[in-house]
Amino acid sequence: xxxxxxxxxxxxxxxxxxxxxxxxxxxxxxxxxxxxxxxxxxxxxxxxxxxxxxxxxxxxxxxxxxxxxxxxxxxxxxxxxxxxxxxxxxxxxxxxxxxxxxxxxxxxxxxxxxxxxxxxxxxxxxxxxxxxxxxxxxxxxxxxxxxxxxxxxxxxxxxxxxxxxxxxxxxxxxxxxxxxxxxxxxxxxxxxxxxxxxxxxxxxxxxxxxxxxxxxxxxxxxxxxxxxxxxxxxxxxxxxxxxxxxxxxxxxxxxxxxxxxxxxxxxxxxxxxxxxxxxxxxxxxxxxxxxxxxxxxxxxxxxxxxxxxxxxxxxxxxxxxxxxxxxxxxxxxxxxxxxxxxxxxxxxxxxxxxxxxxxxxxxxxxxxxxxxxxxxxxxxxxxxxxxxxxxxxxxxx
Ligand SMILES: *Cc1c(COP(=O)(O)O)cnc(C)c1O
Numbered sequence: 001x002x003x004x005x006x007x008x009x010x011x012x013x014x015x016x017x018x019x020x021x022x023x024x025x026x027x028x029x030x031x032x033x034x035x036x037x038x039x040x041x042x043x044x045x046x047x048x049x050x051x052x053x054x055x056x057x058x059x060x061x062x063x064x065x066x067x068x069x070x071x072x073x074x075x076x077x078x079x080x081x082x083x084x085x086x087x088x089x090x091x092x093x094x095x096x097x098x099x100x101x102x103x104x105x106x107x108x109x110x111x112x113x114x115x116x117x118x119x120x121x122x123x124x125x126x127x128x129x130x131x132x133x134x135x136x137x138x139x140x141x142x143x144x145x146x147x148x149x150x151x152x153x154x155x156x157x158x159x160x161x162x163x164x165x166x167x168x169x170x171x172x173x174x175x176x177x178x179x180x181x182x183x184x185x186x187x188x189x190x191x192x193x194x195x196x197x198x199x200x201x202x203x204x205x206x207x208x209x210x211x212x213x214x215x216x217x218x219x220x221x222x223x224x225x226x227x228x229x230x231x232x233x234x235x236x237x238x239x240x241x242x243x244x245x246x247x248x249x250x251x252x253x254x255x256x257x258x259x260x261x262x263x264x265x266x267x268x269x270x271x272x273x274x275x276x277x278x279x280x281x282x283x284x285x286x287x288x289x290x291x292x293x294x295x296x297x298x299x300x301x302x303x304x305x306x307x308x309x310x311x312x313x314x315x316x317x318x319x320x321x322x323x324x325x326x327x328x329x330x331x332x333x334x335x336x337x338x339x340x341x342x343x344x345x346x347x348x349x350x351x352x353x354x355x356x357x358x359x360x361x362x363x364x365x366x367x368x369x370x371x372x373x374x375x376x377x378x379x380x381x382x383x384x385x386x387x388x389x390x391x392x393x394x395x396x397x
Pocket of ligand 1: 089090091092094115117118158162187189190208209210211212221222223
């Protein structure tokens with residue numbers, strides 16, 4: 001078999017295009033799809049050796065698969081990670097990263113603004129296993145150290161957060177965590193490794209929903225946990241036995257998607273900045289929030305740790321919940337859907353959808369106001385995206 005093509009001296013985006021699983025005898029140019037649940041052996045001895053971990057032969061696709069490995073290797077190159085374990089969804093990556101390290105009596109410190117299902121895992125399921133948690137305000141990093149307890153095992157953050165677009169200085173957070181020997185786990189879904197590399201800033205683990213910008217076309221679910229080998233081995237051990245394996249087909253789609261990640265994120269970021277800039281000051285809006293807008297409260301952090309603002313823009317409509325619903329009804333181009341990170345622009349209203357299960361107060365605690373609209377800026381012409389939003393703002397007055 002041909003050696004995998006990779007040179008560590010290549011830039012990460014080159015590696016993400018060139019790393020491949022083994023070619024078959026046909027020498028195909030694009031990486032093959034190994035759509036199989038298990039792998040065969042020539043004889044009893046080679047099967048025995050595979051099960052004894054004496055060779056790196058593949059066994060079963062719940063454990064590993066060459067197509068899934070290709071996606072994993074590409075993500076490792078992009079994030080600068082030693083090792084990774086790919087999962088069926090972002091939530092199985094987040095959950096696997098919790099369960100591999102937290103046990104009864106342990107304490108998790110998490111940013112208060114987290115993805116809706118992550119909030120459910122932290123508040124409804126972790127307590128079933130006696131795992132405690134405290135939420136902290138991402139915008140108040142100076143509060144973190146006082147919240148660390150002797151039993152705190154992990155700090156989990158989203159930066160930028162979903163959907164509030166709050167940021168935290170990762171380098172400063174890592175410094176605090178290191179003093180207390182606490183694992184820092186960063187959900188890097190919103191930035192992607194094209195715009196932010198938490199491991200280079202000292203984070204121990206990076207989790208992803210590959211469903212979003214990594215796929216980038218709203219086709220497949222996927223996730224991944226990345227980090228130092230000894231940490232990822234713990235995640236692998238948990239996931240290998242509990243079963244949230246990434247489908248080889250989805251891994252194949254996601255690997256192809258990584259080949260365009262950098263060009264897509266540059267375009268998403270450029271269009272999102274243009275949109276945010278054009279909307280700022282619009283009479284229908286209370287405010288516009290985007291990490292690369294100078295008016296963002298943590299603009300300096302965004303400039304320092306991200307190479308682009310990402311594809312999400314948020315704004316608060318004057319007129320609250322009812323105006324929000326009217327606004328969605330008037331959109332002609334943007335899709336109304338739960339996903340984000342798509343080539344097609346998307347508008348969502350968290351208060352009535354993704355965060356509807358939270359109480360009004362809980363929503364306010366994580367910055368979700370009644371008229372908050374989240375725009376996932378797609379790859380359409382930036383002028384068409386702006387025009388559709390402006391006409392829907394006018395028509396929903
Ligand atoms: C969507 C999302 C997740 C969950 O990912 P799935 O692939 O839907 O399971 C986790 N974190 C963030 C920030 C997300 O946006």
